[in-house]
Amino acid sequence: MNLTLFIWRQKGRDTKGSLEQYEAKDISTEMSFLEMLDEVNEQLIKNNQEPIAFDHDCREGICGMCSQVINGVPHGPQQRTTVCQLHMRHFKDGDSIYIEPWRARAFPVIKDLITDRSSMDSIIQAGGYISVHTGGVPDANAVLISKENADTAMDASECIGCGACVAACPNGSAMLFTAAKITHLASLPQGQIEAARRVCIMTEAMLQNGFGNCSNHYECQAACPKGIRVSFIAKLNREFMKAHLKDSV
Amino acid sequence: MAVTGQILVLFIIIHMIGNSAIYSGGLNAYADRLHSLPLLVWIFRLVMLTMFSLHIVFGIGLYLENRKAKPDEYAIRKDMRATFASKNMVWTGLLTGVFLVYHLLHFTIQIIHPESAALSNSDASGLPDVSGMVVQSFQDAGVSAVYVFAVTALFLHLSHGIQSSFQSTGISSERTLPVIIKTGAITALVLFLGYVSIPVLIYIGLVKG
Numbered sequence: 001m002n003l004t005l006f007i008w009r010q011k012g013r014d015t016k017g018s019l020e021q022y023e024a025k026d027i028s029t030e031m032s033f034l035e036m037l038d039e040v041n042e043q044l045i046k047n048n049q050e051p052i053a054f055d056h057d058c059r060e061g062i063c064g065m066c067s068q069v070i071n072g073v074p075h076g077p078q079q080r081t082t083v084c085q086l087h088m089r090h091f092k093d094g095d096s097i098y099i100e101p102w103r104a105r106a107f108p109v110i111k112d113l114i115t116d117r118s119s120m121d122s123i124i125q126a127g128g129y130i131s132v133h134t135g136g137v138p139d140a141n142a143v144l145i146s147k148e149n150a151d152t153a154m155d156a157s158e159c160i161g162c163g164a165c166v167a168a169c170p171n172g173s174a175m176l177f178t179a180a181k182i183t184h185l186a187s188l189p190q191g192q193i194e195a196a197r198r199v200c201i202m203t204e205a206m207l208q209n210g211f212g213n214c215s216n217h218y219e220c221q222a223a224c225p226k227g228i229r230v231s232f233i234a235k236l237n238r239e240f241m242k243a244h245l246k247d248s249v
Numbered sequence: 250m251a252v253t254g255q256i257l258v259l260f261i262i263i264h265m266i267g268n269s270a271i272y273s274g275g276l277n278a279y280a281d282r283l284h285s286l287p288l289l290v291w292i293f294r295l296v297m298l299t300m301f302s303l304h305i306v307f308g309i310g311l312y313l314e315n316r317k318a319k320p321d322e323y324a325i326r327k328d329m330r331a332t333f334a335s336k337n338m339v340w341t342g343l344l345t346g347v348f349l350v351y352h353l354l355h356f357t358i359q360i361i362h363p364e365s366a367a368l369s370n371s372d373a374s375g376l377p378d379v380s381g382m383v384v385q386s387f388q389d390a391g392v393s394a395v396y397v398f399a400v401t402a403l404f405l406h407l408s409h410g411i412q413s414s415f416q417s418t419g420i421s422s423e424r425t426l427p428v429i430i431k432t433g434a435i436t437a438l439v440l441f442l443g444y445v446s447i448p449v450l451i452y453i454g455l456v457k458g
Contacts (some may be wrong), residue, residue: 006324019324072327098325105318170331171315212318213311215338216413224328230416231423238419 001027001093005040007052010109013116017109019098029089034066036088037099044086053112061085061225064160066231067167068113069100074164074223081224082162102163105170106210116161119209120177124161126205127198130190149187150186156184158226168223171212176220178202186239196243200205203240216247250311251417253304254410258436259409260297265443271456276380277372305346334409341406348399355386362386387451396448400441407437449457 003024024040031039034056039050056064065084070076076086091097099113107115145153159180166174175210182199186192191198214233221230250318270279272325283290334341351361356379367377387393411433415421421429450456 066251067325072323072325073329100323100325100413101321103321103323105320168329170319170336172318173315196361210318213317214417215311215335216409216416217331217335219329219331229423231426234416234419234421234426236419241419 001029001091001095002086003027003036003091003094003233004096006098007113008109009052009112010101011111013108017112019100026173027088031088032059033068033070033086033088034084039121043047053110053114054148056084059084062160064162067097067102067115067117067162067164069102069167071098073160074102074199075225076166079222080227082160085225102167103210104163104166104169104173104216106172107163107166115163117161118163119211120163120166120174122209123174123178123202123205124181127194127202128185128186129194131193132190143189145188153184153187156180156187156228156232157189159184159224159228160226162225163224164223165220165228166211168219169214170217170219171215172210173214173220174206174209174211175214175233175236176224176228176230178206179230179236180228182236182239183232195239196246199236199243203236204221250304250307251305251414253300254414255418257301257304258407258411260300261403262436263438265440268447269443271380271383271447274380276383277367277376277378279375280367280379281376284362298424301346301349305342308339308342332409334405335413338406338409341402341424345399345404345406348395348402351395352399355392356382362389362392383447384451387448390452393448393452397445400444403444404437404441408434409438411436 005022005024006019007022009020010019022040022044024036027036027039029088034054037052037054044051055067056063057063059066061082061084065083066075068075068083070083070086075081075083076090078086078090101107101109102115102117104117107117108170110116157180159177163174163177165176166172169175182202184199186195216230216233219231221228267279267283268276270276287344297402329448355361359368359382362385363369366383367379367382370378370381372378372381387396412421412426413433414431415433416426447456
């Protein structure tokens with residue numbers, strides 16, 4: 001099939017970008033979205049033009065590198081799917097497709113569709129750790145965890161840190177991402193030692209890195225390729241209040 | 250934001266129940282009984298003023314911070330869950346705030362339409378004629394239109410705001426959030442109908458005070 005693409009091109013951090021039009025010809029419906037872009041890039045290179053820069057790594061939907069807003073939706077029209085796992089069979093011959101980078105103050109564009117997402121690393125660095133015993137390897141089953149808590153922690157740990165939640169949020173907030181990390185660790189006994197401190201410093205890191213505040217649009221949940229739920233944000237808010245109450249008592 | 254909002258919603262509910270006294274003909278007696286407790290009225294007014302001020306200051310601050318965090322918009326943007334109401338909270342809120350000033354000047358301080366002011370007109374039993382003031386005001390199409398417009402803005406504000414406040418205070422959970430979203434929207438609708446019925450029914454002549 002043949003497609004018309006409108007792709008964001010931007011030379012560098014401090015330059016102005018714009019949408020450029022490209023034609024993608026003879027695209028197979030079996031291709032993934034990234035393979036389609038690879039094809040377009042092959043053509044561009046053949047014509048001595050600068051290929052389109054985009055992030056990608058595992059192409060298995062688990063690394064969180066691919067990050068494109070396709071027709072106004074982060075990761076495109078297919079629910080719970082990353083761009084690399086989105087296939088061209090979900091598009092029709094003759095379609096126009098708009099491809100833009102994640103947009104938020106905390107995610108400055110480096111080049112074309114690649115944004116700098118190290119602001120999310122800063123949030124993890126601030127509080128995404130637990131205290132562990134040094135010395136011998138502990139018995140894996142020594143700490144008992146209820147099935148419910150283990151399930152919640154596993155669900156929250158599905159977050160691959162791609163930043164689609166931030167990209168979808170009208171406020172550029174990283175609440176869903178931070179809430180997933182908080183819920184993951186706060187649901188487990190191993191995460192209790194730093195629980196109160198963690199929620200305070202991670203939310204602070206969120207503000208320091210230029211993310212916005214949550215005003216409960218729930219766009220993040222709809223955009224998340226891993227199905228992270230906004231109920232984790234309520235959990236974060238509870239943990240936050242608990243931490244401050246503890247502080248003031 | 251959420252806590253001040255929840256307190257304001259409680260006030261809006263109580264205010265609507267109070268207003269409904271106009272249908273039973275008891276509005277003048279209700280107003281008179283309230284005003285026989287001036288200390289309570291003034292404490293209440295101060296609390297409300299504080300809540301409104303905090304809500305407005307936090308709300309505008311939130312709007313500015315969030316706008317700064319999203320400096321560039323997409324060429325194409327498709328909303329999946331966000332609504333007109335959720336995206337325009339600051340505007341529906343500010344409209345409600347401006348209306349509140351008008352509303353206070355109209356029915357509390359009574360310097361808009363002084364000819365019908367309850368402070369200068371008494372009913373048959375000698376009480377200030379609040380009911381007469383309301384009916385006379387809403388027979389005017391312009392005044393009724395202002396109230397209908399303002400209550401619509403309030404409806405939009407609450408249709409998002411109520412459920413949002415429960416999420417922000419961490420009261421919602423996986424199981425309760427869908428119920429809270431629905432209950433919030435229904436509460437907003439009931440309040441809308443309750444408030445809008447007064448100017449509408451008076452204007453079309455079904456309620457004569």
